[in-house]
Amino acid sequence: MDARWLILADDLTGAADCAIAFRRRGRSAAVTWGAAVPDPSIPVLSYDADSRARAAEAAAQRHAALLERLHDPERRLFKKIDSTLRGQPAAESAATLAHLRARSGRAFGVLAPAFPGTGRTTVDGRMRVGGRPLEEAEVWRRDHTYASAVLGAMLASAGIRSRSLTLPTVRGGRLADALAEVAAGPEAVAVCDAETDDDLRRIAEAGLAATPWAVFIGSAGLAHALAASGSTAALEPVRIAPDRRGSLLVVGSLAEVSRAGARRLLTDGAVVHLPVAPETLLAADGPSHLATPIAARLAAGQDVLVEILLAGEPDMRLGPRLAQALADALAPIAGQIGALAATGGETAAALLTRFDIHGIQLADEIEPGVSLGLTLGRLSIPIATKAGAFGDADSLTRIRDRLRRARTEGNLS
Structure with missing residues (x-):
């Protein structure tokens, strides 16, 4: 049976572009926010935490409270972060890991923020846009939280220990073993390089195989890879009465x-x-x-x-x-x-x-x-x-x- 998912995002467009990955493969998916009570029968629930503009501590507290309210242990958890690291991805990831640790006594994160379809990739643990360092992009100049786009340093700012898995490991055929090794060690997160959708496919499949309790941390690129790991069904059409208004x-x-x-x-x-x-x-x-x-x-x-x-x-x-x-x-x-x-x-x-x-x-x-x-x-x-x-x-x-x-x-x- 395909896994049920809770996606927790820091803004509305991110909540939607992750959940649509599952909808495209025939699974019912919905986005909600605010005080709305999600329908528990929907296989893929995506919630907008509206935390992009919050300070680190407030964003972490927001995520902790929402996870207490929304997270069903029967659902796998996807923590959506911005592929250009806007907002507070480190603090929110730390809160997510703490929630899982408090609930089950263990927590492990697979971090892969790349979204190749929009030009965002990860090489040597650093985010890139259009093949160039993220720090040179318009979005970084206009709005950034961290001193650099090095993912390990970003996580360390919130007290998270991590290990970087570079492209040779991702593509080497033993990624599930490498992830299981990180999960068994002192690091809380494996930081995975990815340049292509095929890299993300390997990460998704290996992450699902390596540890049943892993939380996946990334953008819509990783969400599409995770959705593709399940079965695909015909899309049930969404129809409305035709409307001539503009x-x-x-x-x-x-x-x-x-x-x-x-x-x-x-x-x-x-x-x-x-x-x-x-x-x-x-x-x-x-x-x-x-x-x-x-x-x-x-x-x-x-x-x-x-x-x-x-x-x-x-x-x-x-x-x-x-x-x-x-x-x-x-x-x-x-x-x-x-x-x-x-x-x-x-x-x-x-x-x-x-x-x-x-x-x-x-x-x-x-x-x-x-x-x-x-x-x-x-x-x-x-x-x-x-x-x-x-x-x-x-x-x-x-x-x-x-x-x-x-x-x-x-x-x-």
């Missing part, structure tokens, strides 16, 4: 690739562009002018792109306030949206929570890191979520096209 696409991420995607989307003239400046969002009366034109365009079947404009070097501290202000501005027209797309986990979480949505029934993956599902709660509409730095300049166009097909044809699968 799609709302919201770009709140600071990543340049999302901004490039917005510019590319505008070139075909098929969306209405409504940019909004941060100072407008944060003004006392907010962007009250937005709701009426958006509602009219959506009712006419037009797709609308709402973009938070940026100028110069963005102030990262404003991110949560901007996302919440935009969500408040759009809440009055939530019931008039035919489909929704959001780039950036913070933006997606703020919108969905404000719209009284408490979960997502996952349906399919549009491209690596971009999931498609059906919202659960006050609204039941197609939704696509994308981490801001994932994809390329055409990703937002592909998302728009897929949402248009989903809402007009009534088929999300």
Whole structure:
């Protein structure tokens, strides 16, 4: 029988892009957050801990509390971390290991954050993006927690002892033995190199074989490898009544690739562009002018792109306030949206929570890191979520096209 899983992520897009790996192989999977009570009958539960922006101690406490509430010993545990090490992956991993140790007296982690489908790899225990050190990437310059992208050093910052397993070990045919040896020793985590999906397949299979109590720590690349280790069934279609209302696409991420995607989307003239400046969002009366034109365009079947404009070097501290202000501005027209797309986990979480949505029934993956599902709660509409730095300049166009097909044809699968 295929294993049941609990995925604990630090943001919403990560929760979705890991769980969709299992859905693509025919298993029912759902994402939830907040005070929602997950359906225990669903084989793959993915929960957004909303801890990306928290300090290390607060993130660890959040994970400890959620694990006490959500973790069923009959479920294998996947701790999702960001493939560019944003947030507090070390503190959260330490809390996860402590939870397992307190529950069963033992804990061992298999760490493999690589996501080759999005250009993130691990070589000699260090994260790389596009073949170059992570420290040279835009995402690291804009937002990082640790002094370097060396995974062993990251874990050590939270008091976790680890051993690095390099590519020759990963590919050498005795990886399960190597993992079992680490699990039997003083190290709590095996740090695994991976450059390809095949490397991640080896890690997943060896990790499952080496120790039945291992917690897997990684990004969606490892989740896909773990999902592939089980059986594959035909996807049960996710269908809805066709809807002629337009799609709302919201770009709140600071990543340049999302901004490039917005510019590319505008070139075909098929969306209405409504940019909004941060100072407008944060003004006392907010962007009250937005709701009426958006509602009219959506009712006419037009797709609308709402973009938070940026100028110069963005102030990262404003991110949560901007996302919440935009969500408040759009809440009055939530019931008039035919489909929704959001780039950036913070933006997606703020919108969905404000719209009284408490979960997502996952349906399919549009491209690596971009999931498609059906919202659960006050609204039941197609939704696509994308981490801001994932994809390329055409990703937002592909998302728009897929949402248009989903809402007009009534088929999300």
